[in-house]
Amino acid sequence: MTKNILLVGVGGQGTILISKILSVGLVQKGYDVKMSEIHGMSQRGGSVTTQIKYGEKVYAPNIGEGEADIIISFEKTETIRALPYLKKGGTVITDVHEIYSMPVLTGTVEYPHDAIDVLEKSIPNVIVVKAAEVAQKLGNTRAQNIVLLGALVKSMKLDDIDWEPIVAQFVPAKAKDVNIAAFRAGFEM
Amino acid sequence: MMNKVIMSGDEAVARGVYEAGCHVAAAYPGTPSTEILENIGELYKDDIYCEWATNEKVAAEVAAGASIGGARALCAMKHVGMNVAADPIFTMGYAGVNGGLVIVSADDPGCHSSQNEQDNRLYAPHAKLAMMEPSDSQECKDFTIAAFELSERFDIPVMLRMTTRVCHSKGLVEQGVRASVPVKTYERKVDKFAMLPATARKRHAIREQLLVEMEAYSNACPYNRVENAKDDKIGIITSGISYEHAREVFGDDANYLKLGLTYPLPRDLIKGFAERMETLYVIEENDPYLENAVRALGFDCIGKDKIPICGELNAEIVRSALKGGEKEASCNVPVEAPPRPPVLCAGCPHRGFFYTISKNLKKIVPVGDIGCYALGVNAPLNGFDFSICMGAGLSSIIGLAQALKMQGDSRKALGMVGDSTFFHTGLNSLIDVISSEANVIACILDNSITAMTGHQENPGTEKNLMGRPSPVVDLVALVRATGISEDRIRIVDPLDLDAMQAAMDAAIEVSGPFIIITKRPCALIKDVIKANAGKHCVIHADKCKSCKQCMKITCPAIAFQDGRAVIADPASCTGCGLCQQMCKFGAIEKVGE
Numbered sequence: 001m002t003k004n005i006l007l008v009g010v011g012g013q014g015t016i017l018i019s020k021i022l023s024v025g026l027v028q029k030g031y032d033v034k035m036s037e038i039h040g041m042s043q044r045g046g047s048v049t050t051q052i053k054y055g056e057k058v059y060a061p062n063i064g065e066g067e068a069d070i071i072i073s074f075e076k077t078e079t080i081r082a083l084p085y086l087k088k089g090g091t092v093i094t095d096v097h098e099i100y101s102m103p104v105l106t107g108t109v110e111y112p113h114d115a116i117d118v119l120e121k122s123i124p125n126v127i128v129v130k131a132a133e134v135a136q137k138l139g140n141t142r143a144q145n146i147v148l149l150g151a152l153v154k155s156m157k158l159d160d161i162d163w164e165p166i167v168a169q170f171v172p173a174k175a176k177d178v179n180i181a182a183f184r185a186g187f188e189m
Numbered sequence: 190m191m192n193k194v195i196m197s198g199d200e201a202v203a204r205g206v207y208e209a210g211c212h213v214a215a216a217y218p219g220t221p222s223t224e225i226l227e228n229i230g231e232l233y234k235d236d237i238y239c240e241w242a243t244n245e246k247v248a249a250e251v252a253a254g255a256s257i258g259g260a261r262a263l264c265a266m267k268h269v270g271m272n273v274a275a276d277p278i279f280t281m282g283y284a285g286v287n288g289g290l291v292i293v294s295a296d297d298p299g300c301h302s303s304q305n306e307q308d309n310r311l312y313a314p315h316a317k318l319a320m321m322e323p324s325d326s327q328e329c330k331d332f333t334i335a336a337f338e339l340s341e342r343f344d345i346p347v348m349l350r351m352t353t354r355v356c357h358s359k360g361l362v363e364q365g366v367r368a369s370v371p372v373k374t375y376e377r378k379v380d381k382f383a384m385l386p387a388t389a390r391k392r393h394a395i396r397e398q399l400l401v402e403m404e405a406y407s408n409a410c411p412y413n414r415v416e417n418a419k420d421d422k423i424g425i426i427t428s429g430i431s432y433e434h435a436r437e438v439f440g441d442d443a444n445y446l447k448l449g450l451t452y453p454l455p456r457d458l459i460k461g462f463a464e465r466m467e468t469l470y471v472i473e474e475n476d477p478y479l480e481n482a483v484r485a486l487g488f489d490c491i492g493k494d495k496i497p498i499c500g501e502l503n504a505e506i507v508r509s510a511l512k513g514g515e516k517e518a519s520c521n522v523p524v525e526a527p528p529r530p531p532v533l534c535a536g537c538p539h540r541g542f543f544y545t546i547s548k549n550l551k552k553i554v555p556v557g558d559i560g561c562y563a564l565g566v567n568a569p570l571n572g573f574d575f576s577i578c579m580g581a582g583l584s585s586i587i588g589l590a591q592a593l594k595m596q597g598d599s600r601k602a603l604g605m606v607g608d609s610t611f612f613h614t615g616l617n618s619l620i621d622v623i624s625s626e627a628n629v630i631a632c633i634l635d636n637s638i639t640a641m642t643g644h645q646e647n648p649g650t651e652k653n654l655m656g657r658p659s660p661v662v663d664l665v666a667l668v669r670a671t672g673i674s675e676d677r678i679r680i681v682d683p684l685d686l687d688a689m690q691a692a693m694d695a696a697i698e699v700s701g702p703f704i705i706i707t708k709r710p711c712a713l714i715k716d717v718i719k720a721n722a723g724k725h726c727v728i729h730a731d732k733c734k735s736c737k738q739c740m741k742i743t744c745p746a747i748a749f750q751d752g753r754a755v756i757a758d759p760a761s762c763t764g765c766g767l768c769q770q771m772c773k774f775g776a777i778e779k780v781g782e
Contacts, residue, residue: 010529011531027193027361033359033360033361034358034359035195035358036354036357036358037357037358038353038357044532044561044564045529045531045532046530058360059432059433059434059436059437060433060503061354061358061359061360061430062354062358062501062503064504064505064506065505067504077526077527077529078526080525080526081526083520083522100748100757101527101528101530102529102530102532102567102743102745103528103530104748105740105745105747105748106740109527110527111527112525112526115524118522118523119524122521122522122523123522
């Protein structure tokens with residue numbers, strides 16, 4: 001059975017890096033894997049989505065509405081934007097991190113700070129991970145993505161794959177220790 | 190398992206180009222095709238001559254010349270680039286090849302980053318090119334290699350037609366080794382390659398004959414295959430990414446005619462398949478290219494009457510179009526996400542230019558073009574009224590100026606292109622501006638890089654795709670060489686708002702052509718990031734009068750919080766100082782210099 005993972009965030013948050021790590025781990029485990037991302041306009045501070053599908057044999061690379069088994073979100077309102085893609089009964093792992101878009105910065109639209117509280121009341125499987133905060137405490141805000149990876153691995157029961165060497169392979173050598181710590185922190189949350 | 194690597198479609202094409210023993214590759218950057226040449230430049234430049242051409246027509250001609258000369262050659266472009274390159278490509282359709290010639294067209298269903306979603310499969314019959322459509326990364330590599338072989342075998346350019354999801358999706362690809370393919374001997378063959386009328390008439394007839402022979406091959410080749418189910422109830426004819434969607438929706442319950450070589454189409458194979466199916470579906474994205482062929486053979490089918498012609502497909506869309514059934518809403522959450530449109534980056538030099546435009550809209554009608562500066566269209570900058578295609582920013586204003594004059598509108602038409610777009614097709618437009626003495630303002634926004642597609646080198650940069658130093662083409666000297674008088678050119682720093690306004694005043698005041706060149710490198714260039722490290726602005730809360738003037742430049746580093754403007758993201762602020770120039774109360778200070 002194919003599993004569909006949807007990663008959402010804002011350009012520059014490192015969604016693509018963890019999808020690369022995920023793909024390598026899933027391939028090692030012997031799964032067929034497809035990963036889809038959109039480049040171009042989305043880089044300039046816009047919403048970014050990356051999609052990973054794995055299973056015995058994967059055909060279509062992209063995830064349609066109502067098809068995601070799990071949504072991993074790096075930003076509060078991006079979680080809300082991605083919800084139509086969630087499968088009925090699917091899981092949401094979300095950071096509570098806030099990044100303001102231009103309409104919010106200029107004050108034309110209000111930012112829904114309570115979005116995650118509302119979400120938790122509306123659907124059952126919501127896992128809140130303060131990944132950005134944890135990464136900051138560990139000393140590197142950029143490790144937010146690896147904290148979320150840890151949480152994802154735990155939720156999807158993918159811990160029979162040896163992730164730490166793969167993480168180490170994809171992050172800069174000097175940031176290796178902090179990223180391994182970030183992965184463990186995410187897994188243990 | 191050991192030699193399987195996860196690769197995007199673009200990476201796999203680059204690998205295929207390498208393994209096919211290709212010698213020459215050229216492209217102009219364009220999403221979603223850019224990474225093909227980027228990968229060749231990064232990984233295979235020791236074996237393949239590769240370059241960023243000034244535009245797609247030039248890229249196609251570089252490849253055509255290499256092919257005629259006996260080398261295996263590839264050119265790659267996004268779908269709209271094929272329009273630019275159509276002229277040489279149509280001629281090569283008649284002429285054929287010497288070394289194998291492969292043309293990659295990367296289409297963008299859904300317009301993820303394009304001005305249209307044209308279906309370039311229609312180019313294949315029109316230009317008389319063979320066409321292959323890969324469905325996944327493995328096929329991207331395999332079909333690229335096959336395309337070179339078929340090109341030489343049938344003496345025809347082969348178009349490899351991809352789409353965004355094929356280009357940018359990653360899947361497992363088996364690695365091979367580079368074939369040793371010697372460059373063929375070049376011989377003078379005027380009756381084949383000198384395309385004068387007499388040659389063209391002869392070559393056309395030869396092409397038609399070769400297409401008949403190639404169709405026989407198409408009917409029996411491994412790239413067009415039937416996958417049988419246990420009964421003949423449902424038959425699906427499909428190609429490219431649509432095969433993957435169809436497979437996901439119908440699984441093993443349907444028979445598939447999976448087409449990889451889609452021009453010339455295997456009509457006998459289609460006939461044989463269609464005849465035995467109770468219900469026949471044709472599943473394809475955008476135009477009914479396959480469906481029209483199926484119907485021309487006399488078969489009824491379900492296709493574009495159910496499947497949307499507009500937009501990108503996914504399995505869910507195909508499922509609800511063909512299988513119906515009400516979809517259950519997965520969740521109803523009473524919160525709305527604020528929109529998050531892409532914006533000009535903090536420190537972007539275009540911001541100063543667009544702010545000046547927004548201040549002068551009573552006197553000018555601004556026209557845009559393709560590049561990062563397309564992001565200037567949104568409110569409150571309202572940086573241009575319309576945009577068409579690469580280069581049109583400087584040529585459409587010539588006609589616009591005439592139309593404005595005829596209706597007594599005194600505003601002056603102003604067009605803009607970036608440096609890379611100027612080298613692409615803007616130069617021709619500018620020459621027309623000068624020679625027609627058009628009453629326009631032509632702006633060239635020189636940020637020293639091809640920014641939108643991810644910082645590719647261009648004729649104005651000091652390095653080329655192969656990583657070697659290259660001569661820098663002097664953009665200003667090129668402009669001066671058009672013969673425009675010196676008092677009608679201004680070269681300004683777009684982040685200096687007074688200088689920008691002075692240039693705009695001078696441009697509006699005179700009748701006839703005026704050229705403004707803004708010069709300031711993109712804030713994301715590595716050396717610029719290094720130079721700006723640690724620099725940022727601070728807004729002193731005690732001096733901020735909450736007038737929101739600094740918000741008018743729409744910088745993503747500035748936010749209005751608790752009744753005051755603040756630099757919300759000092760890490761992204763480059764200290765460009767534009768907000769400082771906006772503040773009348775001296776509340777903003779540059780620090781870290």
